[in-house]
Structure formats: C-alpha cells, structure tokens
Amino acid sequence: MNHDDDRELFNRLEADMADDAARQEGAEVVDLGKARSARGAADESPAPEPTGRPAEPDPSARALVDGPDVKGPGYLGRLMGAKRRAIVPDWLKSTNELKTAATWVAGHYGHMTGYHVLRTPVYAARLAFQAPRGAAKFLGGTMRWASDAEGDPVRRAMVTKEDAATYLKLSRQRDGRVRLRTLVVTLATFMGLGAALALYVLAPAWLMAVSVSAVVLALGWAGDAADAPVINRAVELPKAQKLTSDIVLRALGALGIPAINQAQSKGREGFTFTAPITRDGPGWRAEGDLPYGVTVTDVIERRDKLASGLRRPLGCVWPEAVPDEHTGRLVLWVGDQDMSKAKKPAWPLAKSGTVDLFKPVPFGTDQRGRWINVTLMYIAGIIGAIPRMGKTFLLRLLLLIAALDPRAELHTYDMKGTGDLDPVGDRVSHRHAAGDDDEAIEYAIRDFRELRNELRRRTKMIRSLPRDICPESKVTSELASKKELGLHPIVVGVDECQVLFEHPKYKDEFEEIATDLVKRGPATGIVLLLATQRPDAKALPTGISANASARWCLKVMGQLENDMVLGTSAYKRGVRATMFSWGDKGIHYFVGEGADARIVGSVYVDGVGADSIALRARKAREDAGLLSGHALGEEPEADAAASYDLLRDLLGVVPVEEAKVWNETVVARLAELRPEVYGEWAAEQLTAALKPYGITTVQIGRRIKDKVVNRRGIERAHLTAAVAERDGNRDAG
Numbered sequence: 001m002n003h004d005d006d007r008e009l010f011n012r013l014e015a016d017m018a019d020d021a022a023r024q025e026g027a028e029v030v031d032l033g034k035a036r037s038a039r040g041a042a043d044e045s046p047a048p049e050p051t052g053r054p055a056e057p058d059p060s061a062r063a064l065v066d067g068p069d070v071k072g073p074g075y076l077g078r079l080m081g082a083k084r085r086a087i088v089p090d091w092l093k094s095t096n097e098l099k100t101a102a103t104w105v106a107g108h109y110g111h112m113t114g115y116h117v118l119r120t121p122v123y124a125a126r127l128a129f130q131a132p133r134g135a136a137k138f139l140g141g142t143m144r145w146a147s148d149a150e151g152d153p154v155r156r157a158m159v160t161k162e163d164a165a166t167y168l169k170l171s172r173q174r175d176g177r178v179r180l181r182t183l184v185v186t187l188a189t190f191m192g193l194g195a196a197l198a199l200y201v202l203a204p205a206w207l208m209a210v211s212v213s214a215v216v217l218a219l220g221w222a223g224d225a226a227d228a229p230v231i232n233r234a235v236e237l238p239k240a241q242k243l244t245s246d247i248v249l250r251a252l253g254a255l256g257i258p259a260i261n262q263a264q265s266k267g268r269e270g271f272t273f274t275a276p277i278t279r280d281g282p283g284w285r286a287e288g289d290l291p292y293g294v295t296v297t298d299v300i301e302r303r304d305k306l307a308s309g310l311r312r313p314l315g316c317v318w319p320e321a322v323p324d325e326h327t328g329r330l331v332l333w334v335g336d337q338d339m340s341k342a343k344k345p346a347w348p349l350a351k352s353g354t355v356d357l358f359k360p361v362p363f364g365t366d367q368r369g370r371w372i373n374v375t376l377m378y379i380a381g382i383i384g385a386i387p388r389m390g391k392t393f394l395l396r397l398l399l400l401i402a403a404l405d406p407r408a409e410l411h412t413y414d415m416k417g418t419g420d421l422d423p424v425g426d427r428v429s430h431r432h433a434a435g436d437d438d439e440a441i442e443y444a445i446r447d448f449r450e451l452r453n454e455l456r457r458r459t460k461m462i463r464s465l466p467r468d469i470c471p472e473s474k475v476t477s478e479l480a481s482k483k484e485l486g487l488h489p490i491v492v493g494v495d496e497c498q499v500l501f502e503h504p505k506y507k508d509e510f511e512e513i514a515t516d517l518v519k520r521g522p523a524t525g526i527v528l529l530l531a532t533q534r535p536d537a538k539a540l541p542t543g544i545s546a547n548a549s550a551r552w553c554l555k556v557m558g559q560l561e562n563d564m565v566l567g568t569s570a571y572k573r574g575v576r577a578t579m580f581s582w583g584d585k586g587i588h589y590f591v592g593e594g595a596d597a598r599i600v601g602s603v604y605v606d607g608v609g610a611d612s613i614a615l616r617a618r619k620a621r622e623d624a625g626l627l628s629g630h631a632l633g634e635e636p637e638a639d640a641a642a643s644y645d646l647l648r649d650l651l652g653v654v655p656v657e658e659a660k661v662w663n664e665t666v667v668a669r670l671a672e673l674r675p676e677v678y679g680e681w682a683a684e685q686l687t688a689a690l691k692p693y694g695i696t697t698v699q700i701g702r703r704i705k706d707k708v709v710n711r712r713g714i715e716r717a718h719l720t721a722a723v724a725e726r727d728g729n730r731d732a733g
C-alpha cells in the first residue's frame with residue numbers, strides 16, 4: 001500500500017466513524033490526538049466480515065469536529081483573497097491632500113524665511129558685538145594649539161609620578177610639535193596679513209567691505225555663547241513621541257483586561273501586530289489582533305486608560321474596529337496632536353465657491369486631517385448630542401452648505417430661540433422661525449402642512465415625468481435646475497426638534513408629517529435635518545430615527561442615546577459617541593455616504609463667518625432671481641385653510657376630460673389636495689359650499705355592474721363659467 005492509498009483509507013475510516021457517531025444521541029467532542037491513535041490501532045486490526053446488515057453502532061465511537069487533512073484555499077485562492085496594500089498611499093493620490101500638504105510645507109518654509117530675513121540686521125549687530133570675544137577665543141585657541149596645551153596635564157602627571165623616562169619622551173614630542181605648529185601659525189599669519197594688505201591696496205571698496213564683514217561675522221559666530229544663541233527658532237515644532245510596539249503593549253497591558261494581562265504575565269505579548277506601525281497622516285497607526293475573546297469595544301470603553309498607558313492626551317488616542325474584520329482586530333491611531341486642538345486645513349467654501357447639493361461637499365476632517373464629504377441630497381439626517389457640544393453649529397454648517405446651492409429652498413427652525421440659525425434664516429431662508437412660543441409653532445405647523453402638500457405634488461410630478469427624463473423616479477440635479485418643474489432641493493433644518501414632537505397640540509401632526517418627509521422626502525428632493533439634545537423616543541420618534549439615512553452623533557451620555565442617533569446596535573459594534581470627552585467640541589461619529597461610522601471634526605464656522613457665507617449665498621440667489629419668502633421679508637399666508645380658493649381647487653382636481661363627476665369623488669380628491677381644509681368634508685358639504693357661487697349639483701348616473709347608479713355631482717362647465725364670471729368681475733372691479 002503506498003502513501004496515497006493509506007491516506008484514502010484513513011479518510012474513509014474517519015468519515016465512517018463520524019457517520020456512526022452522528023447516528024448516536026449525545027455525540028461528544030473528543031480529544032483528537034487520542035482519537036487518531038485509536039484509529040491507528042483500528043487500521044492495524046483485521047477488517048470485520050461483511051454480515052449483510054448495517055453494523056451496530058459502536059458506543060465508543062465519537063464525533064470528530066476537525067475534518068482530516070481538510071485543506072484551506074489553495075495558493076491561488078489565498079492570492080485572490082489577499083488584501084493588497086496601496087502602492088501609492090492615499091494621501092498622495094488625493095490632489096486635495098497633496099495640495100494641502102504642499103501648502104503647509106510652502107507656508108512653513110515661507111514663514112521661516114520671512115522670520116529670519118526680518119531679523120537679519122539684529123543677527124548682524126549681535127554677531128558684530130560678539131566679534132571681539134570671538135577674536136579672543138580664536139587667538140587663545142590658536143596659541144593653545146601652537147603650544148600643545150592639551151598635552152600639558154599628562155606631562156604634569158608624569159612629573160608628579162616622577163616618571164622621568166616618559167616625561168622626557170613627552171617633552172621631546174612636544175618640542176617637535178610646537179616647532180611645527182609655530183611654523184604653521186607664522187606662515188598663516190604672514191599669508192593672512194599679506195592677503196589683507198593686498199585687499200586693502202588692490203580690491204575695490206565693496207570687496208573690502210564684504211571681506212571685513214565676513215571676518216567680523218565669522219569671529220562673531222566663534223564668539224557665540226551656548227546659552228544665548230544669535231539665531232533663534234522661527235517655529236516650535238511639536239515633539240511627538242514615536243509610537244513603538246513596546247509602548248502599544250504597555251498601554252494595552254494597563255487597560256485591566258484579564259485576557260491581555262494573563263498573556264503578558266506568561267511572557268507573551270497579548271496583542272499580535274498584523275502590520276508594521278506606520279506614519280498615517282499626522283500620527284501613527286498600529287494594527288493587530290487582540291487575544292481571543294477580547295473585542296475592540298473592550299478597548300474603546302477604556303480609551304482614557306489607553307491614553308494614560310500611551311502617555312498621550314485623550315484627544316490623540318483613537319482606537320477603532322475594522323468593519324470587515326473580526327471583532328478583535330484593532331486599529332489604533334495615535335495623533336501627534338489632540339484632535340480638538342490640531343490646526344485644521346482651511347474650509348474650501350469659507351471664502352468663495354458655490355455648491356451643487358447633488359455632489360459631495362466637505363464638511364469636516366477626520367483624525368488624520370482628511371476631508372470628509374456629505375451629499376445632502378437624498379438623505380434625511382439626525383444630529384444628536386448632549387448640550388454645548390456643537391450640535392447647533394453643525395446643523396448651521398450643513399444649512400450654510402445648502403444655502404450655497406442657489407437652487408435650494410431653505411426652511412430653518414431654531415426652536416431653542418437663541419438666534420444661532422438667524423445668519424442663514426434671515427438672509428437666505430424661504431421660511432424661518434426662532435423660539436418655542438405659540439407663534440413660532442403655528443408658523444412651523446403651517447409650513448409643515450405646506451411641505452406635505454409639496455411632497456405630494458412632487459411625487460405626482462415625478463410619476464408623470466417620462467422615463468427618459470426621470471429614469472430613477474427621483475429628482476436629479478438636471479431636474480432640480482428646471483424651474484418650471486418646481487423640483488428644486490428643499491432643505492428643512494430644525495434645531496431642538498423635540499419642541500415640535502412634544503408639543504401638546506400638534507405633536508402627532510408634526511410627527512406624521514416629519515415621518516413622511518423622512519421616508520418619501522429624499523427621492524423628491526426634500527431633505528429634513530433634525531437636531532436634538534435629548535435623543536429619546538419622545539424627542540425623536542422611532543419612525544423618524546429608524547429611517548434617517550445620515551446620522552451625526554456628538555458626545556452622548558449612554559447607550560440608548562447613542563443607538564437612537566447612530567442606529568440600533570451601533571454601541572455594541574463599538575461605535576460609541578460616549579467615548580468623546582467634554583473638550584471634543586464638534587467631534588462626532590458620522591454615518592452616511594455609504595460608509596461605516598467615521599470620526600469627524602466638523603468645520604468650525606463662528607457667527608461672523610456664518611454671516612459672511614450667508615451673505616454670499618444671498619448674493620448668488622439674488623443674481624439667479626431665486627431669493628424668496630422670509631429672506632425677502634414676505635411672510636406666508638396667515639392660514640392656508642382660511643385662504644383657500646374652492647373653485648380653483650375644484651378645477652385642479654377635475655380634469656378637462658371629466659365633464660361630470662360625483663361629489664364623493666371630488667371630495668376625496670380635494671381631501672388629498674388640502675387635507676387640513678377638506679379632510680373632513682362629506683359629499684353633501686360640497687353641494688352646500690357651492691351654493692354661494694351659484695353652482696347647483698346635479699344627478700349623475702353611472703353604470704356600475706350593469707346597474708345605473710345615480711348620485712349628486714358637479715359639471716365642470718359650471719365651474720369654469722363661475723370662475724370666468726368671478727374673475728371677470730374682479731378684473732372689471
């Protein structure tokens with residue numbers, strides 16, 4: 001039997017044993033080593049005679065859980081599954097990052113040059129002042145060298161020891177040296193004096209001046225005192241400690257996680273590095289596997305201890321899970337500077353530029369200083385945080401981005417009422433209110449009702465558009481630009497949205513409309529952004545929080561709030577906004593743009609900055625003739641219900657092709673058009689409402705299932721006649 005036959009028999013036997021064991025109840029997991037040796041013995045014993053019936057299961061047979069010789073993927077398979085590290089690092093591929101880096105380097109050296117050039121006269125004066133000391137140092141040094149002063153202590157020591165022979169030897173050596181060095185010094189002095197004389201007699205004045213200055217400066221340089229350098233530093237470079245494997249292991253060992261500590265106490269490392277520690281942006285990146293059973297969330301929970309173990313400020317230490325990997329794969333990024341204090345690159349939109357809301361726009365940077373984008377279209381977003389962490393600033397930033405697209409119609413609500421959204425609201429918004437008083441709430445509810453109607457109009461409009469113009473049944477940038485369709489982006493931002501959703505009178509209506517806007521708004525070009533400092537089920541109804549596609553979570557205090565904002569089980573997956581510290585203003589987890597949660601520091605735009613951006617946005621709107629509503633000083637009609645036009649509404653819902661239509665059909669259509677006005681209307685009510693216009697309803701027969709059914713209804717011709725008469729009278733008046 002050759003080796004392959006052996007192997008095959010072995011495999012078959014193993015499979016048989018596994019089958020047998022599976023037939024028994026209470027199969028056990030056994031020690032494989034023992035099982036294999038048992039099998040070895042079985043191999044040697046003669047095979048049982050075939051009996052023609054299935055063999056009785058052997059009670060000693062056990063289930064094997066590790067298949068024999070099961071091969072993993074082959075070399076090619078492993079190659080195909082291999083993760084390739086980027087040849088060109090990301091930061092080199094991104095023109096933006098390259099530009100930012102180049103600007104920083106140019107700025108750094110530009111600053112240094114300017115700093116020193118300005119101080120050149122001071123440096124020259126200091127050096128000239130130090131020149132006599134330098135000359136004395138030089139002379140003294142030369143004389144000590146010529147007289148071989150450095151050998152003096154040894155010669156003295158020989159005298160003390162009375163070692164005459166060595167002393168004589170050293171003296172002879174010194175005499176020789178002194179002779180030679182005196183000769184060199186004399187020659188150099190003559191040559192120097194000769195050169196100086198020649199310069200004095202022959203050289204032009206400028207060369208003379210340059211030479212004397214050079215000598216004076218050189219002597220000044222020689223006279224420099226160690227404790228008072230002539231040239232001081234133009235920039236203080238922060239000294240960032242290099243991250244080494246020892247430091248990482250020390251820090252992990254200090255977390256108090258038993259599995260890591262046990263491993264380390266047995267001389268193992270307790271963390272297996274899977275990649276070399278490298279520079280990654282302005283910091284260091286270490287990656288590796290935690291011991292079995294320890295998860296990244298265990299480490300994230302102890303971020304403060306980790307920072308202590310690393311001896312770095314908390315804002316520099318960012319442990320993260322790797323989304324596609326197992327839960328023990330840790331990426332530890334340690335920044336050179338605290339994220340909240342590190343200087344951020346200038347926001348490209350701060351001084352100039354407009355936005356296309358259908359394209360990604362940078363709104364913050366990650367720990368590595370890379371820009372993070374958001375595409376405001378097709379989303380509904382929620383922002384949550386405890387008070388004073390930068391929630392309103394973030395909402396205002398997103399609204400400023402929206403304002404920079406002149407097509408966008410803004411509806412801004414500052415329910416806190418401190419005026420944080422006024423820069424955008426008063427300059428650009430179509431609808432804007434601040435405060436939580438009745439007036440603001442009434443204003444908001446009317447606007448929300450209008451938005452619901454607009455949503456319905458838009459869905460119908462999109463449905464009616466030909467497929468080639470609207471292939472995905474959603475608003476596109478091109479459709480939004482066509483004024484006649486009225487499908488421009490609408491961005492609604494509400495700060496402290498809990499005021500609406502907890503309002504005693506309108507809470508249900510707000511919730512219903514907002515839920516509709518969150519679900520159907522994105523496809524129709526309506527974006528709802530809600531911010532709250534109390535993200536719980538009352539402040540942020542679950543229909544809304546569950547359907548929002550973009551989430552920004554600044555510091556929160558517990559798992560519940562964390563998951564309300566970031567989505568169910570975010571906390572369990574290690575996405576924990578609870579780890580942010582009190583100083584991490586504007587720093588948050590961002591979920592959106594089809595990516596996993598990322599840590600982002602939002603761009604800081606203060607009130608003055610917001611004012612100037614909003615003014616720019618207003619100018620762009622004025623130029624495009626798109627400024628409307630509140631920004632123009634126009635207020636909405638007092639109440640849509642009070643100002644509706646029944647006849648016009650009727651003409652809107654009864655198409656020309658329908659000469660006669662039943663009251664009940666019309667009332668149903670009217671209810672859909674303006675639910676707040678016609679929602680409760682019964683068919684007879686229409687008859688009564690039309691009387692003042694001189695329109696009477698008529699009996700209209702319809703054949704339904706071979707039977708003629710007669711009901712009261714209206715004739716479209718009566719409507720058009722009444723409208724024509726009324727409008728004619730108005731014109732005449």
Ligand SMILES: Nc1ncnc2c1ncn2[C@@H]1O[C@H](COP(=O)(O)OP(=O)(O)OP(=O)(O)O)[C@@H](O)[C@H]1O
Pocket residue numbers: 385386387388389390391392393394416533585586587601602603604605
């Ligand atoms: N991106 C940021 N970078 C740095 N500091 C910021 C940033 N955003 C906000 N801040 C600071 O945080 C402070 C609080 O911000 P903000 O008013 O937005 O908090 P808030 O969460 O809305 O508070 P409240 O719940 O009281 O309304 C601001 O005064 C600002 O100085």
